[in-house]
Amino acid sequence: MPRRQSRRRRHEEAADWVLRQSRGPLSSAEEAALQAWLADPDNRRSYESARQLFGAAGQAIASDPDLRAFEAKPAKPAGLKVAVVAAALAIGIGSFFWADGPMRLRADLIAGIDEMPRVTLGDGSVVQLNAGSAIAVDFDLGQRSVHLMRGQAYFEVAPDRDRPFSVTAGTTTVVALGTAFDVRLGQADIAVTVTEHSVLLDLGEDRTTQLNEGQQGRYQIAGAQLTVEDSDHHRALAWRDGKLVLDDTPIDEIITEIDKRMSGKIFVTGASLDERRLSGTIDITDPVAALSFIEQALDARTLQIGPMIIMRLD
Incomplete structure (x- = not known):
């Protein structure tokens, strides 16, 4: 071991x-x-x-x-x-x-609620964590393995022919083929966006798929289904600049991103979240302002009780 x-x-x-x-x-x-x-x-x-x-x-x-x-x-x-x-x-x-x-x-590295640390690993590879994210690192003479335990991370992999570089998120393993890529571990899905070269997705049970530069693979956990599509990596990586780019994005995904940057917990009640979506760009470096934007856009009401924020959608 x-x-x-x-x-x-x-x-x-x-x-x-x-x-x-x-x-x-x-x-x-x-x-x-x-x-x-x-x-x-x-x-x-x-x-x-x-x-x-x-x-x-x-x-x-x-x-x-x-x-x-x-x-x-x-x-x-x-x-x-x-x-x-x-x-x-x-x-x-x-x-x-x-x-x-x-x-x-x-974990070996955890990002705080207001942090997006950029860290150089022992092999020279660079990883940047999104707020609230966590990784564990296992490097030895034969392999370089990172476990994304929570959240999202962007990897710039240093070449090493003798030691493959892989990132495991949930049941999915991303094997780098000399590349830079982003991995997001969500509650319902796992998203991998390739910005340079390509990666190999290992979904288990002998299911593998290669993603090339400019592509995003989204693996639905519940249905074990993989969708591959062209991706605007500027949008996918906007979090690195403290931005959240929305394109008919479900409100629960937006709340999840804001929640990562708050010391308390946000609870949403009322109307079905699947019916509420937003488009636009939000500055998530100021989570209070971002939450206020959503409150106004959806005509919602919020109540704060200690570290908890309850948002009601009518």
């Missing part, structure tokens, strides 16, 4: 142990298993990192004035102790996930 894969597995196991401990005392068998696992120094280091991250997440939640001001209804005296323990457990686990704890333990 490559070194980075082994490290991520340790991180995942460490997070699991910390979460199990947060739910209450371990059984004798579990405690023995934990101690045996901690006998490995690398495991112990991952465990300590997970504990620190868990604690830091709780502090982050406590520092948020909106969340800190939240008041729970008093519990009945008989259930007070149980309620306090349950609340503490919920806050601990919830804050761990709120602070993106699991992803931070697994």
Whole structure:
């Protein structure tokens, strides 16, 4: 197993142990298993990192004035102790996930909500992440593999005949053929846009397709269907300049892009999202202004509750 894969597995196991401990005392068998696992120094280091991250997440939640001001209804005296323990457990686990704890333990590079970092990898290849995106990197003597765990990334691949370069997103693997390309992992689909040379799409089950410069492949996850079409890469890569170019774009896709750049969460209620589409160009470097634009364009109403924004479409 490559070194980075082994490290991520340790991180995942460490997070699991910390979460199990947060739910209450371990059984004798579990405690023995934990101690045996901690006998490995690398495991112990991952465990300590997970504990620190868990604690830091709780502090982050406590520092948020909106969340800190939240008041729970008093519990009945008989259930007070149980309620306090349950609340503490919920806050601990919830804050761990709120602070993106699991992803931070697994990924090698994570972009913040207001970041689009451009990073040079160990082989000289360059990757730029869209806001909120995350990748894990596995390079060894025989291969160069990147796992797009969330979001979107643009790759400029350094040539290396002896080590193929591939990017895995969901069930799809993109194999570079000396190229530059963009990969977006969405909830419903995976989109690959080629800006230089070509790539090979491996969809599994012996299904492969070559995409050439100027083409975009869009793989629908639910139906396992691939659509290939000519693409305007300036539009597809507008996110790199902080722009979102819309062409009869479904509102749920627009909200997803804005949501990546906000510290809270946007929820949309009311009319079917499939019926609402927009065209135009939005500056997504200012997510509040972008959301205001959508609110006016769709005659929607919004309500903010702490870190949550609820948008209602009539």
